[in-house]
Amino acid sequence: MDEEKTIERKQKYNGRVVQLRVDTVPIPGGITQKREIVVHPGAAAIAALNENEEVLLVQQYRKAVESTTLEIPAGTLETGESSEECANRNWSRKQGFRRSNWINWSSFFLRLDSVAKLYLCSKRAG
DSSP states (O other): OOOOOOOOEOOOESSSOOOEEEEEEEEEEEEEEEEEEEEEEOOOEEEEEEEEEEOOOEEEEEGGGTTTEEEEOOOETTTTOOOOOOOOHHHHHHSOOOOOOOOEEEEEEESOOOOEEEEEESSOOO
């Protein structure tokens, strides 16, 4: 698939966590289309296992779905923060203790421009 060259970029929204921009790109046939892009700084998530190798989950209210969800602990990267620092900060805040062992397990796209690092935390630490 061919790369789309941006011929115009307009910033539409600058929020605390996300920004929205609209890029204009040429497409075959001599016309242009607009691409709405949500820019996010990235995140870190933790697949934590307890002593029985069960995955630990947290309950969290999510306004976007107007419901409490059951999910792995995760958080958005702060300015200048590494993904491991973000994972440790969110783990400490949500679980009340620091991690004992991190394994950088995987990365995946949250949105089209935002990567989350997934860490495996193999043992709980007091």
